[in-house]
Amino acid sequence: MSIVVRNVSKRFGDFVALDGVSLEVPGGSLTALLGPSGSGKSTLLRVIAGLERADEGDVVLSGEHATALAPQKRNVGFVFQHYAAFKHMTVRDNVAFGLTVRRRPKSEIRTRVDELLRLVQLEGLGGRYPAQLSGGQRQRMALARALAPKPQVLLLDEPFGALDARVRSELRDWLLRLHVEVHVTTVFVTHDQEEAMDVADQIAVMNHGRVEQVGSPTELYDRPANEFVLRFVGDANRLGTSWVRPHELAFVHEPEAGAVEALVERITPRGFDARVDLVAADGTPLVAQLTRERLDLLELEERQIVWVRAARQRTFA
Amino acid sequence: MRNVTTLERSAGRHALRGIALVYLVAVLVGPLALVFGRTFEDGVAPAWNALTTPETLHAFRLTLVVTAIAVPLNTVFGVVCGLLIVRHRFSGKGFLNAFVDLPLALSPVVVGLSLFLLYGREGWFGAWLERHDVQVLFALPGMVLATLFVSLPFVCREVVPTLREIGDEQEQAARTLGANGLQTLRRITLPAIRWAIVYGVVLTAARCLGEYGAVAIVSGRVQGQTETATLRVDERYDSFDLRGAYAISLVLALLAVLVLIAMTVFQRREETA
Amino acid sequence: MTAVDVASRAPAQGLRGERATALSLGVVVGYLSVVVALPMAALVSASAADGWSGFREVVTSPQATAALQLSFGAALAVALVNGLIGTLIAWVLVRDEFRGKRLVDAVIDLPFALPTIVAGLVLLALYGPASPVGVDVAFTRTAVVLALLFVTLPFVVRTVQPVLRELDREMEEAARSLGASGLATFRRIVLPNILPGILSGVALAFARAIGEIGALVVISGSLPFRTEVASVYVLARIESGDQAGAAAVAVVLLAVSFLVILGIGAVRRLTTRHEAAVRP
Numbered sequence: 001m002s003i004v005v006r007n008v009s010k011r012f013g014d015f016v017a018l019d020g021v022s023l024e025v026p027g028g029s030l031t032a033l034l035g036p037s038g039s040g041k042s043t044l045l046r047v048i049a050g051l052e053r054a055d056e057g058d059v060v061l062s063g064e065h066a067t068a069l070a071p072q073k074r075n076v077g078f079v080f081q082h083y084a085a086f087k088h089m090t091v092r093d094n095v096a097f098g099l100t101v102r103r104r105p106k107s108e109i110r111t112r113v114d115e116l117l118r119l120v121q122l123e124g125l126g127g128r129y130p131a132q133l134s135g136g137q138r139q140r141m142a143l144a145r146a147l148a149p150k151p152q153v154l155l156l157d158e159p160f161g162a163l164d165a166r167v168r169s170e171l172r173d174w175l176l177r178l179h180v181e182v183h184v185t186t187v188f189v190t191h192d193q194e195e196a197m198d199v200a201d202q203i204a205v206m207n208h209g210r211v212e213q214v215g216s217p218t219e220l221y222d223r224p225a226n227e228f229v230l231r232f233v234g235d236a237n238r239l240g241t242s243w244v245r246p247h248e249l250a251f252v253h254e255p256e257a258g259a260v261e262a263l264v265e266r267i268t269p270r271g272f273d274a275r276v277d278l279v280a281a282d283g284t285p286l287v288a289q290l291t292r293e294r295l296d297l298l299e300l301e302e303r304q305i306v307w308v309r310a311a312r313q314r315t316f317a
Numbered sequence: 318m319r320n321v322t323t324l325e326r327s328a329g330r331h332a333l334r335g336i337a338l339v340y341l342v343a344v345l346v347g348p349l350a351l352v353f354g355r356t357f358e359d360g361v362a363p364a365w366n367a368l369t370t371p372e373t374l375h376a377f378r379l380t381l382v383v384t385a386i387a388v389p390l391n392t393v394f395g396v397v398c399g400l401l402i403v404r405h406r407f408s409g410k411g412f413l414n415a416f417v418d419l420p421l422a423l424s425p426v427v428v429g430l431s432l433f434l435l436y437g438r439e440g441w442f443g444a445w446l447e448r449h450d451v452q453v454l455f456a457l458p459g460m461v462l463a464t465l466f467v468s469l470p471f472v473c474r475e476v477v478p479t480l481r482e483i484g485d486e487q488e489q490a491a492r493t494l495g496a497n498g499l500q501t502l503r504r505i506t507l508p509a510i511r512w513a514i515v516y517g518v519v520l521t522a523a524r525c526l527g528e529y530g531a532v533a534i535v536s537g538r539v540q541g542q543t544e545t546a547t548l549r550v551d552e553r554y555d556s557f558d559l560r561g562a563y564a565i566s567l568v569l570a571l572l573a574v575l576v577l578i579a580m581t582v583f584q585r586r587e588e589t590a
Numbered sequence: 591m592t593a594v595d596v597a598s599r600a601p602a603q604g605l606r607g608e609r610a611t612a613l614s615l616g617v618v619v620g621y622l623s624v625v626v627a628l629p630m631a632a633l634v635s636a637s638a639a640d641g642w643s644g645f646r647e648v649v650t651s652p653q654a655t656a657a658l659q660l661s662f663g664a665a666l667a668v669a670l671v672n673g674l675i676g677t678l679i680a681w682v683l684v685r686d687e688f689r690g691k692r693l694v695d696a697v698i699d700l701p702f703a704l705p706t707i708v709a710g711l712v713l714l715a716l717y718g719p720a721s722p723v724g725v726d727v728a729f730t731r732t733a734v735v736l737a738l739l740f741v742t743l744p745f746v747v748r749t750v751q752p753v754l755r756e757l758d759r760e761m762e763e764a765a766r767s768l769g770a771s772g773l774a775t776f777r778r779i780v781l782p783n784i785l786p787g788i789l790s791g792v793a794l795a796f797a798r799a800i801g802e803i804g805a806l807v808v809i810s811g812s813l814p815f816r817t818e819v820a821s822v823y824v825l826a827r828i829e830s831g832d833q834a835g836a837a838a839v840a841v842v843l844l845a846v847s848f849l850v851i852l853g854i855g856a857v858r859r860l861t862t863r864h865e866a867a868v869r870p
Contacts, residue, residue: 051763071766078767084760088782098768101778142764149769330686337682340675341694349700351715351722352708394621401614415851416622422794422847424801426821427840430828431629434636434837441632465625498610520702527705529804530821534828547707547804554711554808563715566708573703580703581696 001027001062001152001185003048008057010043017043018054019209025187025202027062030179032196033189034232035206041189044206045155048187050074062152074153077146077184081158083138085130091117091141092126098149116144119178136167140174147182156188160195172199193233197221205229227316237286242313246275246289250311251298259309262286264302267295276300278308352570356563367553367561368568372541376549377568383457383532383545384525387464391521395472396514400506402473403480420469428466429534432459436535455537460545463531468524472517479513480506516583523576526569633844637837648838656815657823658842660734664819665799668738673792676746677784683747684754698744706741706804713737714809729811734819737805742798746791753787754780786861790854797850801843 003025010018018040025031033041046052048059050071059067066074086094092113093100099109117123120140130138139159146154159175160168176199179186190196196203197217205212205220205228213225217233224230227243236243239260252259262278274295276288286308290298300306356364367373398417402410420428434440436453446453453459487509491501507514529547536543544552546565553561637645648654683695701709713736715721718728727733757780765775803821810817812826820839827836 049767051767071763072769072771074767075769076767078764080760080764082758082760084758084764086761086764086779087758097765097770097778101765101768101770101774145764145768333678333682334686334688336675337679338694340679341697346697347716347723349712352712355715394618397614398618401611401618405611405614407611407615411855413618413622414855415848416626418851418854419626419847422797422801422850424803424821424824424840424843424847426803426824427633427801427843427847428629430824430833430836430840431633433828434833435629435632437833439833441628462625466629469625523703527703527708527804529705529707529807530825533803534825547705550705550707550711551807562711566711569705569708570712573700573705573708576703577696577699580699581692 003153003185003187004058004060005044005048006058006060008044008047008054008059010040010047010052010055016209018047021057021206021209021211023204023211023214025185027185028183029201030176030186030199031188032200032203033187033206034191034193034196034203036191036232038208039206040209041191041206042157043209045157045187045189048153049076049078049155051078075149075151076153076155077149077151079139079142079146079154079156079159081161083130083135083142083162085138085142087130089129090126091122091128091130091133094130094141095126095144095148097145102149112148116148119147119181120144134167135163136171139163139171143175143178147184151184154184154186156186158189158191161190168195175199197233203233205232207232224314230314230316235287237288238284239280239286239308239310239313242310242315244310244313246287248310248312249286249288249308251288251290251300252307252309255307256309259307262306262308264300264304264306267300267302269295278306349570352563352567356560356567359560363560364564364567367558367564370561372544373549373561373565375541376544376546376565379460379544380526380546383460383464384522386461387468387525388518388521391465391468392472392514392518394469395474395476395517395521396507396510398473399476399480399510402477404485417470417473420467425463425467425528425530425532426534429463429531432463432466432531432535436462454535455539455543457543459535460532460543463535464525464528467528467531468521471520471524472514475513475517475520476510479510483509512583512586515586516580519576519579519583523573526572526576630844633837633840636833637841639834639837644834645838645841648835649842653814653818654820654823654835654839657818657820658839660731660818661800661820664731664734664738665796668735668742668799669792669796672739672742672795673746673788676743676791676795677750677788680747680750680754684751698747701741701743706802707808709740710737710805710808713740713805718809728809729813729817731817733809733811734806734817737809738799738802741802741805742795745795745798746788749791749794750784750787753784757783786857789857793850793854793857797847800846 003023005021005023005025008018008021009016021040021044023044033044035041043052047054048061050066050069050073054067057067058065061074061076071078086097089097095113095116096109099112104112113126114123117126120143122137122140122144125133125137130141133141139162143159156175160171163171172195175188188199200217202214202216203220204214207228213220213229215223220229220233224233230236230243235246237246237249238244255261261281264276264278266277268275268277269292273289273291276290276295278286278288280286288308398413401407402413433454436442436446436459438447442453451458453462487505488501491505496504527547528545529551532545533548533551536545536548538544538548538552540549540552546569550562550565550569553559553565640647649658679698683691683698713733714728716723717725717733717736719726727736761779761783762775765779770778801821802819803825806812806819806822807825810819810822812818812822814823818826820843824836824840824843827833827839
């Protein structure tokens with residue numbers, strides 16, 4: 001159930017996709033690989049699945065060396081961004097595929113497929129073809145298909161990337177509930193930090209083929225290891241040599257030590273909180289986030305000159 | 318960025334490659350090398366003489382004339398037909414498609430015979446043609462009609478998928494900007510499909526140059542008058558002038574190689590356009 | 591849903607107007623009538639000149655029957671062989687990488703580009719009396735099959751290649767991750783998806799082989815009952831002035847060609863069934 005990646009490197013021609021990556025995924029957890037395009041997160045996922053072969057390093061699945069094992073022997077479920085649906089088969093046949101190639105008895109297959117279709121809420125659609133389903137339905141089918149052969153690990157490669165925003169957030173919640181119910185070790189790749197923060201137990205932030213930091217969402221947000229993680233996981237303002245989160249930017253009435261003069265450009269109330277766009281004296285744009293209460297209390301107005309300082313700041317060597 | 322993992326086992330991959338290459342050498346490469354050898358068996362001069370007899374030169378000229386007439390006609394037809402099929406709605410499209418594709422599957426002999434039955438002395442138009450002293454069979458018009466038939470589909474078949482792929486959004490945009498039908502056609506549509514047309518023209522020309530069966534029937538094969546290059550090859554062979562037959566074949570084969578090069582070049586242009 | 595599906599549904603009629611449609615349709619139908627339809631009509635009419643009994647008599651005469659049997663048999667064999675090898679070659683061209691692949695890919699089209707009479711002559715030179723490799727099969731049925739193999743080689747390769755290229759590799763990866771071996775993946779995933787391409791290619795190859803003339807006139811020797819194919823039979827009938835006889839067999843060939851074209855159309859429609867996006 002657990003995954004251990006040790007010092008894995010992978011190159012495509014001159015391009016270094018993974019550079020000595022090590023990661024531990026505890027059994028039963030929901031881990032996110034977060035990073036920008038080209039950071040190597042998809043490559044890492046595919047190496048774990050066996051769809052790519054690492055140039056160096058080891059992959060250990062549940063204590064067994066899987067580095068040289070072919071994908072079909074690893075018992076991992078893989079879900080693709082663009083579904084990879086078997087378009088010439090019905091939904092039932094798609095979901096049944098992993099069991100069909102293992103030559104399970106027909107009755108067993110039928111029961112399991114029914115069970116899964118119920119789980120992913122696609123009952124009644126078993127006879128349709130993938131082309132007749134919506135994007136969200138297709139992805140749920142892909143999930144059911146991956147889960148059918150009871151894999152020990154579930155890997156998802158930007159599973160909601162091809163879907164529109166509303167469907168994406170629905171499926172996000174749905175994945176979380178599924179994980180609670182099925183409890184398979186799950187690793188998913190995303191470039192959306194909000195998604196990762198929302199869903200995952202632990203997040204591995206990647207950049208340029210390296211793991212920058214691994215930790216829980218709170219750890220990464222509150223105690224980022226470096227500038228990259230800080231800026232990737234949440235917004236950050238630059239104040240001198242340090243970084244300040246929008247909700248940690250305090251407004252003061254008089255200039256103090258460490259305070260910066262700024263002009264309020266725009267105030268945007270957003271329901272519960274408000275966003276305030278400012279420009280510092282040296283021209284740096286700043287973004288502050290306050291509750292509506294605080295906003296009213298401060299009586300801020302646009303085109304007003306204020307002083308801001310960091311309620312809390314971070315510097316990196 | 319994917320490994321060539323689908324042909325994982327090296328042995329399997331090499332075996333597949335081997336079979337493919339052996340088959341190709343036996344069926345394609347070997348024969349071609351031979352023509353070259355046989356043509357110049359006795360040196361260049363005899364081959365040159367065979368190629369430059371008046372009848373042979375006429376045959377080459379006739380082939381080129383027929384091609385030069387048939388290609389533009391079928392190109393215009395191909396473009397109009399392609400636009401019709403993709404951009405317009407009407408009943409009977411399946412029927413139309415079948416007729417356009419038919420020449421691809423039909424024996425040239427059947428083509429030649431049908432023209433014979435249409436324009437021959439006892440044919441449907443036979444009497445009318447004789448009354449007005451118009452020669453279709455055993456003359457250029459008949460040969461052109463036969464060549465038109467067999468080379469009909471190519472431009473249309475290349476244009477249709479390209480038109481489908483690019484969609485008509487650009488044309489709609491042009492219309493909203495004030496362009497009329499003809500302007501849109503000239504400035505937007507035609508440039509968008511130009512490589513498809515070129516590729517189709519190459520295929521059409523190749524088919525015209527290589528046509529044998531249909532023209533054999535409608536032309537009467539009169540040397541120096543209605544004999545094309547392909548018919549001449551047959552005639553030389555029948556007259557036991559093997560060297561002559563090979564010499565003309567070599568020229569046609571070299572033309573074919575040029576066509577292959579053109580096809581490769583333009584196919585890539587068509588795909589990346 | 592691809593652009594093909596979008597465009598093949600209701601086109602923007604307002605853009606073109608009905609007058610333009612009528613005009614284009616008129617031009618196209620007129621051209622097709624003169625070039626294709628009228629000759630075909632004359633042919634069908636001539637074959638029916640002696641009525642059904644006359645038609646049957648010609649078509650079932652021993653020589654005609656022999657010619658048709660040889661044509662059908664050879665065409666079928668060749669279509670199937672090239673179906674198999676053509677798929678193999680397409681696979682190698684799409685999935686494999688080696689130096690000179692572009693050259694091989696270009697050479698595949700040689701039978702398209704080369705005049706058939708030249709092909710016949712060349713095959714005769716290579717596998718006939720003066721053969722440099724000591725193989726002499728001229729004027730035998732083997733020669734007929736050989737010539738037809740040459741001429742129909744590109745068809746299956748060229749219909750399978752685009753389908754193979756467009757195949758979603760992730761489907762194969764998904765199958766692997768679900769436990770399928772290489773062979774199972776090919777059988778269950780790749781083959782069903784390239785089958786329409788293979789079938790169209792085989793059908794076209796069959797039609798071409800049945801009607802081939804140029805490559806056969808020289809190398810087959812056209813011996814009645816032995817190596818005379820249907821197309822050569824028709825040619826012989828024309829040259830001896832028996833137009834009715836020629837027309838009868840020619841109509842059989844026409845019917846086969848038409849069926850093949852309709853069949854390919856049906857295959858095309860069947861495949862797009864999978865692509866049809868019917869939003870719930």
